[in-house]
Structure formats: structure tokens, C-alpha cells
Amino acid sequence: MGGYGSGRFSYSGRRPTTSQRFALDARFLHRHGMLREGGRFSMAVEYANGPVADIDAFYTRGGVRMAPAYHSRDKRPYLRLDDLLVEWTDCNYGGSRPWFICPRTGCGRRAALLYWASGFACRHCLGLAYDSQNEQPLDRLSRRVAKYRAKLVVRDGVPNQKPAGMHERTYFRLLGAIDNAAEEAALYFHAL
Numbered sequence: 532m533g534g535y536g537s538g539r540f541s542y543s544g545r546r547p548t549t550s551q552r553f554a555l556d557a558r559f560l561h562r563h564g565m566l567r568e569g570g571r572f573s574m575a576v577e578y579a580n581g582p583v584a585d586i587d588a589f590y591t592r593g594g595v596r597m598a599p600a601y602h603s604r605d606k607r608p609y610l611r612l613d614d615l616l617v618e619w620t621d622c623n624y625g626g627s628r629p630w631f632i633c634p635r636t637g638c639g640r641r642a643a644l645l646y647w648a649s650g651f652a653c654r655h656c657l658g659l660a661y662d663s664q665n666e667q668p669l670d671r672l673s674r675r676v677a678k679y680r681a682k683l684v685v686r687d688g689v690p691n692q693k694p695a696g697m698h699e700r701t702y703f704r705l706l707g708a709i710d711n712a713a714e715e716a717a718l719y720f721h722a723l
Contacts, residue, residue: 546660553647557617557629566590566617566629576647593617595631615651668719676712679705 553576557566565572570590587598595615616632618641630641633653645651646659663671682705683694693702 545665546658548662548665549646549654549659550662552659554644555651557631557643561629568592672712672716676709679709
């Protein structure tokens, strides 16, 4: 009765996550010079868990113009894509940052990432959650412990020495955090 994973949140009731969708990242495109006049790029995306589509795009002043998508296998056009508007904002220390404007009707939100679901949209329009929002308490606890242990030199699952360059106070704080997480896990299992 009531083991690990039981509770009010079932796996089937979880929202789809951003990691389960193809993402188009304005920051990545800008970093690699594709958001300059005449910049071109291609991508292959899966359309509604069906065939993979090849999409060609190029940057024009003010946005990303998408060519119609084609089936990867038989090269037939099957999906018309909307062009994506790009808005630029100034950064505090010079330069500028690109943002996509969500193409869904009624949204218009600025987003660095647009996700694919039979067309591009922001995560709010698609109702996508981050992976961490679907975690159970023990999953969150184990992720936190893994983050602490990654900062330490660990041998056989036990942190055995302070990494070079780490302050002693930081080292003991991380050890204490790992111990606190172990106690928290014990209390969680005791409560079940």
C-alpha cells in the first residue's frame, strides 16, 4: 500500500515536456551566424509522431522565412509553415539579443525557443512543462544529491576528498547537504 511513485500524480496525468519536442533556438541560430541577412539553415523535424519533414529556412530582415516542408522519403510537400518573426532587444553591455515572436494566434509572446507540434509555438501555447515540473519528491531529491556529488571527488559513491581549489567551508557545506538529503529521504520513506 502506497510505495514509491504512488500518490496523487500519476505518470499518465503528466504534461508533455519541452525535452520531448524539437526546439528551434534563436540564441543558437544567432551564435552560429544564421540570423544575418541571407543566413540559411535546414532542419529535420518529426510531424505529429509521423514522418520526418525536411524544412529549409533563411533569414530576411525581421524574420525567418520558411520554405514548405517535404516528406523525407518521397519529397512531396505536405505542410505549409508560417514565417517566424524575430525581434531584437538591446543588451546592457552592448550587442543585441534575438527573440522569436510566437506565431500562434492571440499569443505574440517573445520566446528564445519555439517548439514543434504541427507548427512552431511557444511552450505556453503548447502547454509544455519542464522535466523538473513532473518530478516526484524523491526524484527531485536524487537530482539534488547528484548535483552536489558532481561537485565533489567521489569514489565508490562516497565523497572522499576535497577537490583542489575548493574552500574547506564549501566542501563541508556540500557534505552536510548530502547528509541532509539522506535524512530527508529516510523521513519520506518512513512517512509512507
